[in-house]
Amino acid sequence: MKQNITTILTLAVALVSAALASAQTNDPLPSWNEGTAKQSIIQFVEDVSTAGGSRYVPTAERIAAFDNDGTLWPEQPLYVQLAFVIDRVKAVAPRHPDWKEKQPFRAVLAGDLKTVLAGGEQALLELVMATHAGTTTEEFSQIVEDWLATAEHPRTGRPYTEMAYQPMLELLAYLRDNGFKTYIVSGGGIEFMRPWAERVYGVPPEQVIGSSIKTEFQLRDGTPLLVRLPEINFIDDKAGKPVAINQHIGRRPIAAFGNSDGDLQMLQWVAGGRGPRFCLYVHHTDAEREWAYDRHSSIGRLDKGLDEAEEKGWTVVDMKRDWKVVFSFEK
Amino acid sequence: MKQNITTILTLAVALVSAALASAQTNDPLPSWNEGTAKQSIIQFVEDVSTAGGSRYVPTAERIAAFDNDGTLWPEQPLYVQLAFVIDRVKAVAPRHPDWKEKQPFRAVLAGDLKTVLAGGEQALLELVMATHAGTTTEEFSQIVEDWLATAEHPRTGRPYTEMAYQPMLELLAYLRDNGFKTYIVSGGGIEFMRPWAERVYGVPPEQVIGSSIKTEFQLRDGTPLLVRLPEINFIDDKAGKPVAINQHIGRRPIAAFGNSDGDLQMLQWVAGGRGPRFCLYVHHTDAEREWAYDRHSSIGRLDKGLDEAEEKGWTVVDMKRDWKVVFSFEK
Numbered sequence: 288m289k290q291n292i293t294t295i296l297t298l299a300v301a302l303v304s305a306a307l308a309s310a311q312t313n314d315p316l317p318s319w320n321e322g323t324a325k326q327s328i329i330q331f332v333e334d335v336s337t338a339g340g341s342r343y344v345p346t347a348e349r350i351a352a353f354d355n356d357g358t359l360w361p362e363q364p365l366y367v368q369l370a371f372v373i374d375r376v377k378a379v380a381p382r383h384p385d386w387k388e389k390q391p392f393r394a395v396l397a398g399d400l401k402t403v404l405a406g407g408e409q410a411l412l413e414l415v416m417a418t419h420a421g422t423t424t425e426e427f428s429q430i431v432e433d434w435l436a437t438a439e440h441p442r443t444g445r446p447y448t449e450m451a452y453q454p455m456l457e458l459l460a461y462l463r464d465n466g467f468k469t470y471i472v473s474g475g476g477i478e479f480m481r482p483w484a485e486r487v488y489g490v491p492p493e494q495v496i497g498s499s500i501k502t503e504f505q506l507r508d509g510t511p512l513l514v515r516l517p518e519i520n521f522i523d524d525k526a527g528k529p530v531a532i533n534q535h536i537g538r539r540p541i542a543a544f545g546n547s548d549g550d551l552q553m554l555q556w557v558a559g560g561r562g563p564r565f566c567l568y569v570h571h572t573d574a575e576r577e578w579a580y581d582r583h584s585s586i587g588r589l590d591k592g593l594d595e596a597e598e599k600g601w602t603v604v605d606m607k608r609d610w611k612v613v614f615s616f617e618k
Numbered sequence: 619m620k621q622n623i624t625t626i627l628t629l630a631v632a633l634v635s636a637a638l639a640s641a642q643t644n645d646p647l648p649s650w651n652e653g654t655a656k657q658s659i660i661q662f663v664e665d666v667s668t669a670g671g672s673r674y675v676p677t678a679e680r681i682a683a684f685d686n687d688g689t690l691w692p693e694q695p696l697y698v699q700l701a702f703v704i705d706r707v708k709a710v711a712p713r714h715p716d717w718k719e720k721q722p723f724r725a726v727l728a729g730d731l732k733t734v735l736a737g738g739e740q741a742l743l744e745l746v747m748a749t750h751a752g753t754t755t756e757e758f759s760q761i762v763e764d765w766l767a768t769a770e771h772p773r774t775g776r777p778y779t780e781m782a783y784q785p786m787l788e789l790l791a792y793l794r795d796n797g798f799k800t801y802i803v804s805g806g807g808i809e810f811m812r813p814w815a816e817r818v819y820g821v822p823p824e825q826v827i828g829s830s831i832k833t834e835f836q837l838r839d840g841t842p843l844l845v846r847l848p849e850i851n852f853i854d855d856k857a858g859k860p861v862a863i864n865q866h867i868g869r870r871p872i873a874a875f876g877n878s879d880g881d882l883q884m885l886q887w888v889a890g891g892r893g894p895r896f897c898l899y900v901h902h903t904d905a906e907r908e909w910a911y912d913r914h915s916s917i918g919r920l921d922k923g924l925d926e927a928e929e930k931g932w933t934v935v936d937m938k939r940d941w942k943v944v945f946s947f948e949k
Contacts, residue, residue, distance in 0.1 A: 347822060424864055468824075481868045491678060492868030493799075493824075502864060504857040504883055511883070511890040513864050520865075526835040533755055533833060533844050534851075535866060537812045537823030552835055552842070559842040 315461040317611075318454040324567075324609045327602045328458065331565040335541065336465045342563045346466040350540040352532060352553060353459070355473035355480060355497075357546040357587040358569050359488060360451045361440070363578040365400070365586065367447050368475050369411075371434055373400075375418035383417075392417070404585075412519070419476065420500055420517035427515055428482045435483060445616060448487050453615045455544075455569075459488055462542070470540070472532055473497045474524035474549055478515075496535045498523045524549045529556035541565065547587040551595065558599065566601040568592055573607035576617070646792040648942075649785040655898075655940045658933045659789065662896040666872065667796045673894045677797040681871040683863060683884060684790070686804035686811060686828075688877040688918040689900050690819060691782045692771070694909040696731070696917065698778050699806050700742075702765055704731075706749035714748075723748070735916075743850070750807065751831055751848035758846055759813045766814060776947060779818050784946045786875075786900075790819055793873070801825045801871070803863055805855035805880055809846075827866045829854045855880045860887035872896065878918040882926065889930065897932040899923055904938035907948070 319325040334342035335349060356362035376386070376395045386392035391410035394402035403410055422430065440450055459469050471480060471490050477497035484490045499520040502513045523531045529552055532540065542565040543550070543557035554566040570589065571580050582590040596603050604610070612618055650656040665673035666680060687693035707717070707726045717723035722741035725733035734741055753761065771781055790800050802811060802821050808828030815821045830851040833844045854862045860883050863871065873896040874881070874888035885897040901920065902911050913921040927934050935941070943949055 350824075477865070477868070493681075493866065495868060499865065502861050504860045504887065506886070511860065511886045513860060513887075529835045529842065529844060530833050534808070534830065535824065537808070537826060555837065555842045556835065556844075 315464070316454065316457050318457055320609055320611055322609055324602050324604045328461075328565075328567070331542070331563065332461065332465050332467075335563050344541055344563060348538065348541060349462075349465070349467040350470065350536060350538060351462050351467045351542040351544070352470045352472045352528075352540040352557065353455075353490075353543075354545040354547070354550045354553070355471050355475055357571065358544055358550070359455050359459075359471070360447070361577060362587050363571075363580070364441060366475070368479050370438065370441075370447075371431070371479065372411075372414050372418050373403075374434060374438060375430070376414060379418070415476075416500070416517040419478075420515045422515055424478060424502060424513040424515060427478055431479055431482045443614075443616075445614075448483055449616060450614055451487050452569075452610070453612050453618070454610045456488070456615070458544075459490070463489065467542070468494065470494045470496060470532075470536065472523065472528050472553060474522070476500075477523075496523060496531050498527075526552045528553035532556065543567070544569070545592070546571065547589050548592045549587075551592045554592070554601065555595075558601070566596070566599070567604060568596050568601060569604045570606060572605050573610070573613065575607075576610075576613045577606060579607075646795070647785065647788050649788055651940055651942055653940055655933050655935045659792075659896075659898070662873070662894065663792065663796050663798075666894050675872055675894060679869065679872060680793075680796070680798040681801065681867060681869060682793050682798045682873040682875070683801045683803045683859075683871040683888065684786075684821075684874075685876040685878070685881045685884070686802050686806055688902065689875055689881070690786050690790075690802070691778070692908060693918050694902075694911070695772060697806070699810050701769065701772075701778075702762070702810065703742075703745050703749050704734075705765060705769060706761070707745060710749070746807075747831070747848040750809075751846045753846055755809060755833060755844040755846060758809055762810055762813045774945075774947075776945075779814055780947060781945055782818050783900075783941070784943050784949070785941045787819070787946070789875075790821070794820065798873070799825065801827060801863075801867065803854065803859050803884060804828045805853070807831075808854075827854060827862050829858075857883045859884035863887065874898070875900070876923070877902065878920050879923045880918075882923045885923070885932065886926075889932070897927070897930070898935060899927050899932060900935045901937060903936050904941070904944065906938075907941075907944045908937060910938075 335344040391406045477499045481492040481495050484495050501516040501518045501520045505512050539560040543554045544567045546569040666675040722734050722737045808830045812823040812826050815826050832847040832849045832851045836843050870891040874885045875898045877900040
């Protein structure tokens with residue numbers, strides 16, 4: 288009898304597991320809680336991909352633009368690229384003995400981030416140039432890869448590339464499964480993102496747009512090289528985002544995803560086109576699993592954008608309420 | 619008996635036609651004469667797309683870059699975009715009464731191309747700014763479309779969009795059929811090419827790279843716009859081409875197609891990568907069907923490139939010898 292009950296229970300468990308697994312595979316966004324955010328995404332994707340429907344959009348025009356920092360992965364306690372800059376300054380400091388006495392390098396070497404940030408944009412620019420220029424494009428790509436292989440996020444101790452938001456990874460894949468071309472449009476460095484964006488986000492190099500420094504073509508002993516120069520080429524933030532989208536893509540995306548006022552112009556540009564449009568803000572509301580910040584944050588401030596999202600009926604994701612998990616390693 | 623012979627002949631003709639049609643569909647490059655150029659293209663494409671072969675290249679890395687003027691369509695007797703500039707100056711002249719006395723506009727209005735060209739780069743720049751800036755991106759796209767709908771090539775009387783080289787259209791399609799992503803990398807204006815590149819070449823806007831002027835994001839009565847400014851952003855020629863390829867694509871193409879010294883750095887950049895590479899120059903040798911020019915031409919000069927092609931064993935297309943037809947309307 289006991290044997291029979293065990294068999295029946297085992298069977299029942301197997302059946303329930305199978306049913307659950309099946310339900311899960313049918314849900315394109317399993318890490319999203321049911322609610323208006325998830326519903327609005329699915330409604331939009333079904334609308335534009337239903338042939339013959341009134342809101343159908345041809346595949347070629349299904350372009351989606353994603354901010355990166357704070358939208359696809361964390362930007363707290365500081366931008367990942369800034370952590371890279373700090374580590375790079377330390378790594379190459381032996382070749383620059385003058386940095387011991389020279390700000391902002393001295394502050395970086397002393398671990399005094401407060402002084403670095405007090406130096407404002409100029410200090411950051413100097414640090415970026417000292418760490419991002421002077422190599423070939425291929426050398427820089429390798430430096431980024433090498434750094435990512437060992438660097439750890441200060442709070443989780445995880446490699447940064449494991450810290451992509453699981454619900455956003457599902458969203459990227461869901462869009463692509465429905466014929467969308469997914470782009471990254473970030474204030475971060477284009478050459479800082481390209482080495483890993485395909486592996487982590489499934490976004491190939493040609494669909495990564497970001498800030499850049501100038502490069503120069505050189506023939507060195509007959510070998511063609513692109514050398515990175517200490518000169519800003521383009522800042523892909525705020526009003527720069529629609530400009531860069533036009534320059535790189537040449538058509539207006541029908542969907543945009545951001546998390547800060549730096550993404551507002553991109554969302555406005557996308558919303559201003561004809562036909563179905565989708566704009567979404569990720570609102571950082573989860574101090575426990577991630578961070579909670581918006582109107583008064585120096586990193587990733589979301590103030591005007593939050594007002595405009597409400598006014599225009601854009602989707603706002605409440606990270607705490609809408610996401611079952613934030614990172615895949617929670618699962 | 620006569621009836622029978624006619625029947626047999628009709629059948630024979632039908633059979634031969636069918637055989638010819640079948641042979642034709644099996645030939646991916648029917649407008650190319652047999653020879654080393656055609657052979658080298660087919661060999662390369664088969665090599666990189668044969669899974670398991672020693673020269674196999676994954677689909678994602680099969681990127682091909684094409685110059686436009688002189689490579690995909692004619693650049694004689696003058697660049698198509700320059701014909702556009704001249705027509706635009708005439709079209710908007712009533713709004714600029716001062717142009718009657720002001721060079722280089724005066725020369726354009728008098729049809730005196732010699733004086734215009736004598737003004738050099740500065741004169742051309744003034745003309746481009748006067749005709750390419752001041753509108754929104756969408757207005758400019760419409761202006762280009764409207765112009766192309768009525769403009770005619772001075773020699774053939776055909777619309778410019780019918781003057782794409784038939785053998786190159788076949789080559790573009792052949793590459794795409796074998797998993798290649800085809801890009802245009804042109805010294806011409808990126809926003810001048812995008813409105814029609816997909817229709818004519820099958821190349822979507824996001825795969826068109828070119829020279830550009832700056833644009834600015836504006837909210838006009840709440841409507842987001844990109845306004846074109848009279849300021850050069852980037853010149854996509856010579857050493858600019860590898861720079862633009864890196865900026866837009868973020869990986870090195872494995873094949874490059876050009877026709878002038880302005881493409882040489884692009885071909886060098888492509889040739890300098892690891893693994894199978896293919897570089898091709900279109901050599902304008904056909905004064906009857908198209909034009910014959912190379913080392914001493916002011917438009918599309920091919921001098922250093924011709925030497926380097928020979929030295930490095932790049933494919934050089936002899937237009938007269940290698941192409942059965944130049945334009946589709948010849949057929």
